[in-house]
Amino acid sequence: MKRLIAVLALVIIFAQPGVSSAHSKLVSSTPADGSKLATAPSEVVLTFNDELESEGLKLSVTDANGTVVDTGDGRVDLADLERKTMRVSLKSGVGTGSYTVSWSVVGSDGHEVTGSIGFAVGDAALPVTPPESDQHNPGLPATGSNGFNLGMLVAAIIIFMVAGVALRRRSVRA
Structure with missing residues (x-):
């Protein structure tokens, strides 16, 4: 019984991914x-660690004035069988300057x-870009948490307390 409770508690604690x-x-x-870069690229390619959904995808490239310099064809690259890559083409004539994707x-x-x-083309200054963010948990970075889950820790403590009480009662009766 003791081993079962200990194993269950460990499973609960470690089976939960970070937020x-x-x-x-x-x-x-x-x-x-x-x-x-010395010259502007013809396209921008982004690669992610997870499969992307085509629905809800947004990808744009703007210059320092906020003018869109892509052709509007931002998409998940269907040639990537894992669906982890996005591409967008840039308009012709993109020259020296700083660009935000x-x-x-x-x-x-x-x-x-x-x-x-x-990124910058020529001797232009690099733009300042904010970090990734999770739209379901504003304020949390999208890079993940440290894996600590307070709810699971509380559940494990309760399990250990109940097991302790049960074992104490069992040893008092014996």
């Missing part, structure tokens, strides 16, 4: 965030995560 550990997170981009995705867990990266 947002399953959310989609940007893992790479072309051009890379913070890069300075803003995105909003819904991952396989159903949560919307937004973020942006920046």
Whole structure:
């Protein structure tokens, strides 16, 4: 009985993922965030750690004045069988300047995560971009929590207390 309760408590504690550990997170981009390029790219490619849903997807590239410089074709790349890649083409004539790539995705867990990266062409300054954010839990970064779950800890403590009382009663009767 003691072993069963201990195993159950450990399963409860460690089986719970962090608050947002399953959310989609940007893992790479072309051009890379913070890069300075000699010439403007023809497209921007973002790669995430999780499968993306096509519905609710937003991807745009703007210059320092807020003018959209992409062609409006932001999409999940269907050539990527894992559906972890997004692409958007840039208009011709994009030249020297700083650019912000803003995105909003819904991952396989159903949560919307937004973020942006920046790059510069020529000698322009890099744009300042905010960190990713979880739209279901504003204020929490989308990169996940430390995995600590207070509710599960309280449940485990209660289980241990009940087991202790049961074992004490059992030993008093013996």
